[in-house]
Amino acid sequence: MKRNRTLRWIVIALVVILMTAYQVDEIDQAIVLQLGKPVRVVIEPGLHFKLPWPIQSVIFLDKRLLDYDSNPTEILTRDKKNLVLDNYAKWRIIDPLKFYVSVRDENGAQARLDDIIYSELRVELGKHDLDEVVTKNREDLMANVTTTTNEAAKAYGIEVVDVRIKRADLPAENERSVYERMRAERKRIANQYRSEGEEEALKIRAAADSMKVTIMANAYKEAQTIRGQAEGKAIDIYAKAVGKDPDFYDFLRSMEAYRKIIDTSTVLVLPPETEWLKWLK
Amino acid sequence: MPIPKKNITIGGEVFEVPDLGALFGRGLNALFIVIGALWLLSGIYIVQAEQQGVVRRFGKFVRVTSPGINYRLPWPIERVDKVGVATVRRAEVGFRTIDPGPPAKYQDKPEESLMLTGNLNIVKVDLIIQYKIVDPVDFLFKVKGMEATRRPIEAALRQVVGKHEIDEILTTGKGEIQEETLMLLQKIVDSYEAGLKIVAVQLQDVHPPDAVRDAFKDVASAREDRDRLVNIAQGYAADIIPRARGEAAKMVKDAEAFASERVAKAEGDAENFNRILNEYRSAREVTRKRMLLETLEQVLPGLKKYIVKSDKSGGILNILPLGSAAEGGRK
Numbered sequence: 001m002k003r004n005r006t007l008r009w010i011v012i013a014l015v016v017i018l019m020t021a022y023q024v025d026e027i028d029q030a031i032v033l034q035l036g037k038p039v040r041v042v043i044e045p046g047l048h049f050k051l052p053w054p055i056q057s058v059i060f061l062d063k064r065l066l067d068y069d070s071n072p073t074e075i076l077t078r079d080k081k082n083l084v085l086d087n088y089a090k091w092r093i094i095d096p097l098k099f100y101v102s103v104r105d106e107n108g109a110q111a112r113l114d115d116i117i118y119s120e121l122r123v124e125l126g127k128h129d130l131d132e133v134v135t136k137n138r139e140d141l142m143a144n145v146t147t148t149t150n151e152a153a154k155a156y157g158i159e160v161v162d163v164r165i166k167r168a169d170l171p172a173e174n175e176r177s178v179y180e181r182m183r184a185e186r187k188r189i190a191n192q193y194r195s196e197g198e199e200e201a202l203k204i205r206a207a208a209d210s211m212k213v214t215i216m217a218n219a220y221k222e223a224q225t226i227r228g229q230a231e232g233k234a235i236d237i238y239a240k241a242v243g244k245d246p247d248f249y250d251f252l253r254s255m256e257a258y259r260k261i262i263d264t265s266t267v268l269v270l271p272p273e274t275e276w277l278k279w280l281k
Numbered sequence: 282m283p284i285p286k287k288n289i290t291i292g293g294e295v296f297e298v299p300d301l302g303a304l305f306g307r308g309l310n311a312l313f314i315v316i317g318a319l320w321l322l323s324g325i326y327i328v329q330a331e332q333q334g335v336v337r338r339f340g341k342f343v344r345v346t347s348p349g350i351n352y353r354l355p356w357p358i359e360r361v362d363k364v365g366v367a368t369v370r371r372a373e374v375g376f377r378t379i380d381p382g383p384p385a386k387y388q389d390k391p392e393e394s395l396m397l398t399g400n401l402n403i404v405k406v407d408l409i410i411q412y413k414i415v416d417p418v419d420f421l422f423k424v425k426g427m428e429a430t431r432r433p434i435e436a437a438l439r440q441v442v443g444k445h446e447i448d449e450i451l452t453t454g455k456g457e458i459q460e461e462t463l464m465l466l467q468k469i470v471d472s473y474e475a476g477l478k479i480v481a482v483q484l485q486d487v488h489p490p491d492a493v494r495d496a497f498k499d500v501a502s503a504r505e506d507r508d509r510l511v512n513i514a515q516g517y518a519a520d521i522i523p524r525a526r527g528e529a530a531k532m533v534k535d536a537e538a539f540a541s542e543r544v545a546k547a548e549g550d551a552e553n554f555n556r557i558l559n560e561y562r563s564a565r566e567v568t569r570k571r572m573l574l575e576t577l578e579q580v581l582p583g584l585k586k587y588i589v590k591s592d593k594s595g596g597i598l599n600i601l602p603l604g605s606a607a608e609g610g611r612k
Binding site: 023024025026027028044045046047062063064065066067069088090130131134135136138139161162164165166167168169170175178179181182183185186187189190191192193194196197198200201202203204205207208209211212215216218219220222223224226227229230231233234235237238240241242244245248249251252255258259262263264265266267268269270271272274276277280 | 337338339340341342357392395396397399400401402403421422423424425426432433435436439440443444447469472473474475489490492493496497499500502503504506507508509510511513514515517518521522524525526528529530532533535536537539540541543544546547548550551552554555557558561562569572573574576577579580581583584585586587588589
């Protein structure tokens with residue numbers, strides 16, 4: 001009998017626990033609703049208790065950092081250029097009560113974030129040139145958008161931690177003109193390479209030619225100097241030799257010259273008084 | 282175990298029979314004990330070498346457990362999630378491996394890989410990210426679906442590529458881009474407290490978009506053309522300069538040869554003259570005459586000679602013109 005009674009108590013206790021206990025996970029936060037009206041927020045994870053259903057019920061909201069991803073949208077920059085932006089955001093629910101009352105669930109939040117982020121992006125990008133958005137201060141720009149978005153999202157119990165441009169691309173029709181420009185630029189670079197090649201080649205050839213001329217000129221100079229010195233020396237030798245009897249040299253050299261000058265086409269007209277003809281008389 | 286007995290009285294007689302109720306009760310107890318034991322045993326779990334276990338009690342995080350056999354309180358009190366912390370995971374941007382092969386098959390994802398560079402050019406980049414979970418608690422509890430998302434990677438990559446010029450990206454800047462992307466990505470995931478460590482960022486294919494690839498190739502061939510022209514010119518220089526040096530050397534040698542010849546000849550002539558002079562000095566007039574006659578003997582044979590008396594006038598005119606006279610003489 002006694003055992004049956006304890007068993008009964010155990011069963012009753014289990015039923016009560018099952019009806020009143022709930023567990024809040026590390027990744028969740030909970031709102032306790034009493035007859036549909038929020039009465040308290042539970043953030044601490046673990047085992048908690050409430051009045052049994054249908055008096056009180058619990059809804060859970062994610063406590064983690066959540067994803068927001070928009071569809072790519074075209075946005076006009078300050079220099080009136082279109083840019084296709086695909087951005088994402090990281091956000092979390094910081095005020096579950098506000099969140100539950102204003103947007104109800106994550107889907108509602110996504111829709112609200114769509115509006116906020118899109119308008120903040122448009123405002124911010126409208127202040128910058130295309131070039132800045134793509135290259136220079138993307139980071140600052142995104143930090144600004146994050147701040148303003150976060151400010152606006154607070155009303156919904158949402159904290160926006162990070163808004164980031166995933167892709168910033170040109171619209172398809174502008175892409176074509178970019179390709180044209182790239183091609184023209186490449187053409188210019190290619191031409192430059194080729195003319196640089198010709199320039200360099202010409203310089204090398206010219207330098208080589210001029211070097212050749214210099215080498216030959218120097219060699220000529222040296223050769224002439226050598227020849228000149230030799231001539232000088234030869235003249236000196238001749239002069240020294242001849243100096244012993246210039247008259248005889250004159251005679252000797254004349255004889256030698258006659259031998260060379262006179263040939264068979266020479267007609268010689270001689271007076272009979274010629275010295276070596278005297279024996280003919 | 283003795284079978285429980287109970288006495289029943291039937292018609293004043295007492296029988297001893299097995300007590301079925303007690304037997305059943307005892308069996309039930311045994312069943313409860315077995316079930317209870319099994320329930321308690323279900324708390325045993327194994328954490329593999331590359332894993333860590335994260336235990337939650339009623340949803341609240343209580344401890345991290347190491348590889349090996351571990352125990353947790355059974356469901357529904359405690360639950361464990363095993364996270365592979367030592368495993369290096371990879372994410373691909375710009376392409377997907379469909380079949381790791383071999384041969385490997387890839388699918389191109391142009392919407393991911395085409396991106397704007399500095400100076401608004403477009404480049405095609407394929408990238409692999411390797412990362413690890415370093416903090417399983419953060420990884421499980423701080424960010425929803427962190428592992429699946431490729432968004433921060435794309436954001437980081439595009440931001441970095443946007444800061445570099447296309448030529449840099451295509452040639453020398455790859456290491457820098459990898460480095461910067463890694464730093465930025467780590468900064469982003471740290472700000473999310475995702476519990477991830479980016480191990481490596483590897484640029485796979487980086488090339489110009491298909492639409493302009495031929496133009497880029499032409500630049501490469503132009504660069505080769507330039508080198509070729511320069512090489513040819515250098516070849517020309519390498520050809521003519523040594524040749525010129527050779528010619529120059531020859532010129533100088535020729536001059537030297539001439540010089541030694543000239544001097545030698547002069548010396549020879551001088552010697553000859555001295556010798557003849559010595560001879561001549563011994564008998565001046567005779568020698569001179571002899572030499573004159575010797576010369577005449579050599580020179581005069583075979584040529585026309587006229588011996589004309591030189592009168593007061595017209596003597597020479599008698600034989601003019603000389604040319605025809607010479608001709609006539611030859612007949």
